[in-house]
Amino acid sequence: MDKFQTTSEITGERIKQYLAQGKRFDGRKLDELRKIEIEVGVSKKAEGSCRVRIGKTEVIVGIKMGIGTPYADSPNKGNLMTTAELTPLSSPRFEPGPPRFEAIELSRVIDRGIRESKVIDFEKLCIKEGEKVWTIFIDIYSINNDGNLMDAAGIGAIIALKNARFPKYDEKNEQIVFGELTDKKLPLSDNIPIAITAHKIGDNIIIDPTQEEEDLSEARVTIGFSDGIISSIQKGNSAPLSFEEMEKILEIVKKSWKNIFKKIEKFLE
Amino acid sequence: MAAKEFKRPDGRKLDEMRPISAKVGVIPSADGSAMWKQGDTIAIAAVHGPKKMHPQHQQDPSTGQLRCNYNLMSFSVSDRARPGKNRRSQEIDKIIEWALEPVLLIKDFPNMVIDVTIQIIQADAGTRCAGINAAALALAHAGIPMKGMVSSVALGKLDKTLVVDLNKAEEDFEEGEGATDIPISMISDGKITHIQLDGKITPTQLKEVMKMAKKACKEIYEIQKKALKESLEVKKNG
Numbered sequence: 001m002d003k004f005q006t007t008s009e010i011t012g013e014r015i016k017q018y019l020a021q022g023k024r025f026d027g028r029k030l031d032e033l034r035k036i037e038i039e040v041g042v043s044k045k046a047e048g049s050c051r052v053r054i055g056k057t058e059v060i061v062g063i064k065m066g067i068g069t070p071y072a073d074s075p076n077k078g079n080l081m082t083t084a085e086l087t088p089l090s091s092p093r094f095e096p097g098p099p100r101f102e103a104i105e106l107s108r109v110i111d112r113g114i115r116e117s118k119v120i121d122f123e124k125l126c127i128k129e130g131e132k133v134w135t136i137f138i139d140i141y142s143i144n145n146d147g148n149l150m151d152a153a154g155i156g157a158i159i160a161l162k163n164a165r166f167p168k169y170d171e172k173n174e175q176i177v178f179g180e181l182t183d184k185k186l187p188l189s190d191n192i193p194i195a196i197t198a199h200k201i202g203d204n205i206i207i208d209p210t211q212e213e214e215d216l217s218e219a220r221v222t223i224g225f226s227d228g229i230i231s232s233i234q235k236g237n238s239a240p241l242s243f244e245e246m247e248k249i250l251e252i253v254k255k256s257w258k259n260i261f262k263k264i265e266k267f268l269e
Numbered sequence: 270m271a272a273k274e275f276k277r278p279d280g281r282k283l284d285e286m287r288p289i290s291a292k293v294g295v296i297p298s299a300d301g302s303a304m305w306k307q308g309d310t311i312a313i314a315a316v317h318g319p320k321k322m323h324p325q326h327q328q329d330p331s332t333g334q335l336r337c338n339y340n341l342m343s344f345s346v347s348d349r350a351r352p353g354k355n356r357r358s359q360e361i362d363k364i365i366e367w368a369l370e371p372v373l374l375i376k377d378f379p380n381m382v383i384d385v386t387i388q389i390i391q392a393d394a395g396t397r398c399a400g401i402n403a404a405a406l407a408l409a410h411a412g413i414p415m416k417g418m419v420s421s422v423a424l425g426k427l428d429k430t431l432v433v434d435l436n437k438a439e440e441d442f443e444e445g446e447g448a449t450d451i452p453i454s455m456i457s458d459g460k461i462t463h464i465q466l467d468g469k470i471t472p473t474q475l476k477e478v479m480k481m482a483k484k485a486c487k488e489i490y491e492i493q494k495k496a497l498k499e500s501l502e503v504k505k506n507g
Contacts (some may be wrong), residue, residue: 032423046344062344089315139343
């Protein structure tokens with residue numbers, strides 16, 4: 001029952017031949033996404049939560065609110081902390097233990113996409129300047145990995161944020177009363193940052209790779225995009241990208257953002 | 270037994286479990302998987318293996334090994350849990366291994382390991398029991414040879430009254446003698462593979478608890494069987 005830890009060479013060659021003809025194993029076009037399914041409120045204990053499925057890939061994202069102290073350089077601003085766990089549930093490739101590079105990068109890229117898009121108004125998370133602020137925790141868990149965890153996590157993060165409510169805050173004792181959510185939503189703007197990752201395989205650019213395809217990725221670019229504005233970019237893996245390829249990626253990302261937005265709009269309340 | 274008029278916070282009968290739903294095959298990339306929901310507690314479990322034990326120096330040519338990894342999702346509890354292992358989850362890993370191992374024909378897999386991963390999505394007491402129920406289903410779903418099923422439930426004593434399947438509000442019960450928490454796991458033939466206890470109780474009461482556990486585990490066993498059968502029907506139709 002041992003599984004191959006990576007896509008075999010022969011399958012890889014076949015995938016590349018297909019891509020050269022503009023085809024993929026599952027019948028999609030190169031710039032086509034798999035089916036996206038969303039479920040919100042999957043954990044009652046979280047202040048906000050959702051499950052995102054892209055094809056067979058599945059993540060659960062939860063929001064918890066905490067009280068913390070502000071950083072010295074931003075005494076009137078709340079904090080954001082994003083973590084990701086690539087659980088051994090989701091793939092035989094992931095092992096228990098402290099997060100490895102993949103999980104660290106995933107959470108950092110999602111964090112930047114959210115933070116830099118300015119979707120969160122951090123000043124409204126201030127309780128007492130210089131002393132007490134709200135901290136938003138975004139925690140991402142992979143449930144099943146069939147490629148493109150990054151984009152699933154990004155979609156999950158923004159939906160979970162949009163669905164989150166403040167817990168009740170006891171001002172006298174300066175602590176959170178857990179178990180009681182208020183009706184108050186988080187201070188979010190209308191920006192909807194979505195991270196979209198394009199992959200270069202041979203001379204082709206694809207999005208939303210399956211695990212088999214992702215294994216062949218020579219370079220990837222994740223772009224945090226919200227309606228016309230780019231707020232974060234991360235290039236991963238070592239193959240260089242030509243100017244033309246980068247331009248093509250931007251076009252695909254622009255188009256995909258609209259597609260994804262349409263699919264998730266109703267979950268953004 | 271005293272306190273006939275004892276009312277459980279959620280109005281359940283003393284021997285009534287919370288509503289249970291179970292589903293097998295929730296994680297396509299795993300060799301076996303299952304979800305177990307009991308009241309507001311939700312656990313998912315995945316089985317990977319049997320596969321070659323890694324690291325190699327832990328390989329045992331005389332038997333295969335079961336390796337469990339239980340974790341709470343950070344948002345599954347009221348006050349955010351720090352991600353990663355702690356002392357509690359390390360103990361529960363071992364408890365779950367001990368609970369499940371007796372039914373596995375694991376000697377047939379020398380040098381191999383069966384990895385069981387359990388994640389708690391939502392915690393409202395009884396998470397280790399829900400984890401064990403999900404894991405046992407996932408092992409069966411993975412086709413691991415088993416002598417029987419393992420079913421698990423937390424019994425409790427609230428003040429002086431014995432009840433089945435504590436929820437969080439009951440676990441935090443403080444009146445009178447307070448709450449005693451007794452998670453128990455049983456094989457389908459009634460043998461006990463796991464028992465823990467926190468609180469205070471007399472031997473006579475504990476005997477009664479074991480009887481109640483046997484009845485509850487039987488109900489759980491039926492639900493587990495049904496979930497496994499349903500997964501086969503899905504396969505037939507799909």
